[in-house]
Amino acid sequence: MPSTQKLSLTDPVQFIKGVGPKRAELLKRLALETAEDCLHLLPSRYEDRSQVRKIAELRAGELATVTGTILDSGILRLGRRRRLFEIVIEDESGLLHAKWFKFRDAYMAERFAPGLKVIISGKMTDNKYLGTGLEIVHPDIEILQDDEESQATSGQIIPVYPSTEGLNQKSLRQIMQNVVDNYIPLVEEFIPNDILTRHKLPQRRKAFQETHRPPVDQSVRDLERFRSAGQRRLIFEEFFLLQLSLALRHLQHETVEKGVAFKTRGPLIQRFVQHLPFELTGAQKKVLGNIMDDLERDQPMNRLLHGDVGSGKTMVALIALLTAIDNGYQGALMAPTELLAEQHFLSLKPFCEKLGLSIDLASSALTNAERDRVRSDLASGNIQLVVGTHSLIQKDVQFNKLGLVVIDEQHRFGVLQREALGKKGWQPHVLVMTATPIPRSLAMTLYGDMDICQLDEMPPGRLPITTRRFYENRREEAYSLIDGEIKKGRQAYIVCPLIDESEKVDLHTATEVFEGLRRQYPTWKIGLLHGRIKNEERQDMMRAFKEGTLQVLVATTIIEVGIDVPNATTILIEHAERFGLAQLHQLRGRVGRGQHHSHCLLVAHHPITPEAKRRLDAMVKSQDGFLIAEEDLNIRGPGDFMGTRQSGLPLLRIAHLIRDAEFIAPARKEAFALVEKDPDLSNPEHALLKQALLHYVGDRGDLASIL
Numbered sequence: 232m233p234s235t236q237k238l239s240l241t242d243p244v245q246f247i248k249g250v251g252p253k254r255a256e257l258l259k260r261l262a263l264e265t266a267e268d269c270l271h272l273l274p275s276r277y278e279d280r281s282q283v284r285k286i287a288e289l290r291a292g293e294l295a296t297v298t299g300t301i302l303d304s305g306i307l308r309l310g311r312r313r314r315l316f317e318i319v320i321e322d323e324s325g326l327l328h329a330k331w332f333k334f335r336d337a338y339m340a341e342r343f344a345p346g347l348k349v350i351i352s353g354k355m356t357d358n359k360y361l362g363t364g365l366e367i368v369h370p371d372i373e374i375l376q377d378d379e380e381s382q383a384t385s386g387q388i389i390p391v392y393p394s395t396e397g398l399n400q401k402s403l404r405q406i407m408q409n410v411v412d413n414y415i416p417l418v419e420e421f422i423p424n425d426i427l428t429r430h431k432l433p434q435r436r437k438a439f440q441e442t443h444r445p446p447v448d449q450s451v452r453d454l455e456r457f458r459s460a461g462q463r464r465l466i467f468e469e470f471f472l473l474q475l476s477l478a479l480r481h482l483q484h485e486t487v488e489k490g491v492a493f494k495t496r497g498p499l500i501q502r503f504v505q506h507l508p509f510e511l512t513g514a515q516k517k518v519l520g521n522i523m524d525d526l527e528r529d530q531p532m533n534r535l536l537h538g539d540v541g542s543g544k545t546m547v548a549l550i551a552l553l554t555a556i557d558n559g560y561q562g563a564l565m566a567p568t569e570l571l572a573e574q575h576f577l578s579l580k581p582f583c584e585k586l587g588l589s590i591d592l593a594s595s596a597l598t599n600a601e602r603d604r605v606r607s608d609l610a611s612g613n614i615q616l617v618v619g620t621h622s623l624i625q626k627d628v629q630f631n632k633l634g635l636v637v638i639d640e641q642h643r644f645g646v647l648q649r650e651a652l653g654k655k656g657w658q659p660h661v662l663v664m665t666a667t668p669i670p671r672s673l674a675m676t677l678y679g680d681m682d683i684c685q686l687d688e689m690p691p692g693r694l695p696i697t698t699r700r701f702y703e704n705r706r707e708e709a710y711s712l713i714d715g716e717i718k719k720g721r722q723a724y725i726v727c728p729l730i731d732e733s734e735k736v737d738l739h740t741a742t743e744v745f746e747g748l749r750r751q752y753p754t755w756k757i758g759l760l761h762g763r764i765k766n767e768e769r770q771d772m773m774r775a776f777k778e779g780t781l782q783v784l785v786a787t788t789i790i791e792v793g794i795d796v797p798n799a800t801t802i803l804i805e806h807a808e809r810f811g812l813a814q815l816h817q818l819r820g821r822v823g824r825g826q827h828h829s830h831c832l833l834v835a836h837h838p839i840t841p842e843a844k845r846r847l848d849a850m851v852k853s854q855d856g857f858l859i860a861e862e863d864l865n866i867r868g869p870g871d872f873m874g875t876r877q878s879g880l881p882l883l884r885i886a887h888l889i890r891d892a893e894f895i896a897p898a899r900k901e902a903f904a905l906v907e908k909d910p911d912l913s914n915p916e917h918a919l920l921k922q923a924l925l926h927y928v929g930d931r932g933d934l935a936s937i938l
């Protein structure tokens with residue numbers, strides 16, 4: 232253990248008083264490596280021991296905390312299967328019964344032995360059975376180790392930390408006490424004072440102090456809602472650092488990278504628009520306006536286009552790509568899967584042929600000779616528009632003059648990928664398109680370094696999709712509905728979950744469904760599509776489905792994104808309970824693309840979890856991507872939503888994207904304003920801020936190279 236003078240916030244947790252090697256391991260499970268990390272472990276809730284009451288003075292309906300001694304404890308049988316665990320507690324004024332209907336027996340009885348002192352809080356209710364006084368059901372309860380502790384903590388607001396197995400609350404609290412006592416004095420302020428004043432936020436040291444050791448007059452309600460002054464400061468701080476990193480990246484696009492300024496509305500565009508079979512929607516015109524403004528500047532466009540499934544993003548992409556070609560540059564359209572790349576290729580090809588443009592597909596299905604030809608045509612500029620997967624910008628692919636990259640259905644086009652482009656000497660304009668509806672708070676963090684625009688209007692004439700839920704025993708009804716549609720000349724998708732070989736569950740797999748349907752409906756022309764089908768076969772099958780020679784496509788989720796066959800009016804999703812909400816919404820987006828009424832049939836299999844039920848209910852209730860996304864966030868929580876963890880977003884340790892969404896915009900405004908004044912944080916007043924930022928972004932090297 233180092234002497235006091237040598238303490239540093241970067242001390243490994245073993246240096247903290249009371250932490251040996253074993254506890255250090257346990258702390259690491261909470262992702263706590265250093266003393267500073269520990270400061271960021273905020274209490275998940277608080278116990279208000281400042282208001283300990285006497286049992287005799289409590290009334291039914293009150294939320295209250297009492298301390299007392301356990302007189303008796305044990306399990307009571309209420310019938311053959313129902314049991315409850317009960318504790319009787321006594322203080323100097325009376326008795327209180329505490330009850331649990333859900334409990335782990337052995338553990339409870341041992342833990343709450345008579346004679347122990349406890350502190351217990353919850354809602355008081357009248358004892359229904361006996362009519363004798365008050366009881367408290369499923370209370371918060373904690374054993375007070377000794378009189379000393381109960382003395383020491385009474386009259387205080389006690390932090391309760393998120394604990395980990397093997398480390399009880401008392402030990403954790405003791406460790407944190409030591410951290411608070413020894414390390415908070417080392418904490419330095421790094422947010423400029425004028426910002427703190429504007430937002431009425433306390434200094435950093437005070438914020439940690441008051442969050443870990445709330446003063447008695449602190450409102451416990453505010454603490455529980457994460458809205459005490461100290462907590463607000465720490466939440467703001469985290470968003471501020473995050474937005475600062477995004478502001479720096481945004482600025483880097485603007486200043487460091489020089490791109491090509493295009494002339495817009497050139498001859499190709501004029502001809503193309505004349506040939507369009509429909510009028511562009513108002514929303515398409517609006518976003519094209521944004522995009523054209525970007526393309527006219529010599530800074531590379533860095534824009535996200537968000538539009539719900541079916542809103543017509545592909546047309547927007549094509550017009551942008553034609554602008555690049557009008558200017559003598561090449562365009563690339565990248566899709567996340569081979570299948571989607573092929574579909575894009577097939578739908579863009581007729582337009583390009585009409586315009587006399589050379590378009591090609593870079594696919595892994597190509598023979599070596601074909602691939603070599605595509606490569607050399609890309610390098611020579613013979614190919615003006617290329618469609619492919621991400622492999623397009625990787626490895627040894629060379630372009631002659633790459634002017635615009637459009638990335639479809641991709642959540643995030645990372646800084647690293649952009650760097651990869653830059654390293655090849657390319658600074659193309661980049662347009663990322665996504666149908667994943669995201670609430671604004673998330674957009675500002677996930678895509679905070681991009682300009683964002685939205686297609687908020689659907690092409691005209693779309694009829695709503697009727698969504699229904701079936702249980703498997705009523706699958707026949709769903710099938711006959713499909714049969715009816717087929718007889719009317721429509722087509723259908725039947726989607727089955729991916730087959731995981733290790734899974735022994737009795738799943739309706741694509742192959743089984745396919746075989747079953749062939750027997751049951753011998754007149755249907757059915758195709759079976761899954762990941763293991765060869766590229767050429769897949770292409771043939773998709774072509775047949777597009778042309779209508781196949782009526783039903785039984786497929787795994789490889790059809791999830793991008794497929795566009797307007798005559799397909801029904802999608803049946805087997806094991807719908809296994810899919811996530813965003814995925815179900817994407818899948819449903821495969822229908823409702825034409826002039827005919829469409830159906831989405833969700834076939835659920837028992838057992839179905841409450842969350843799954845909520846997902847299916849949300850699908851039946853709404854077709855609005857934003858409502859669905861919100862519900863998804865509610866069901867899953869933000870960490871999981873869109874795989875935020877993998878998106879390159881630094882982990883938020885304190886702030887919460889939903890709970891604290893209101894802090895994001897102010898933090899963003901301050902961060903962008905600061906970077907505008909001090910673009911590389913070289914002002915000596917920002918030295919500590921710069922250090923904090925580098926620490927915050929950690930080993931993600933991209934920002935370190937900017938600063």
Ligand code: ADP
Nearest residue numbers: 509510511512540541542543544545546690795
């Ligand atoms: P997404 O945004 O899901 O990628 P698509 O670009 O695939 O949507 O468009 C869905 C369908 O709408 C396509 O069949 C497309 O041809 C059609 N479409 C696009 N724009 C319009 C429009 N302005 N008017 C009518 N139909 C349109």
Ligand code: MG
Nearest residue numbers: 544545639793
């Ligand atoms: Mg699309």
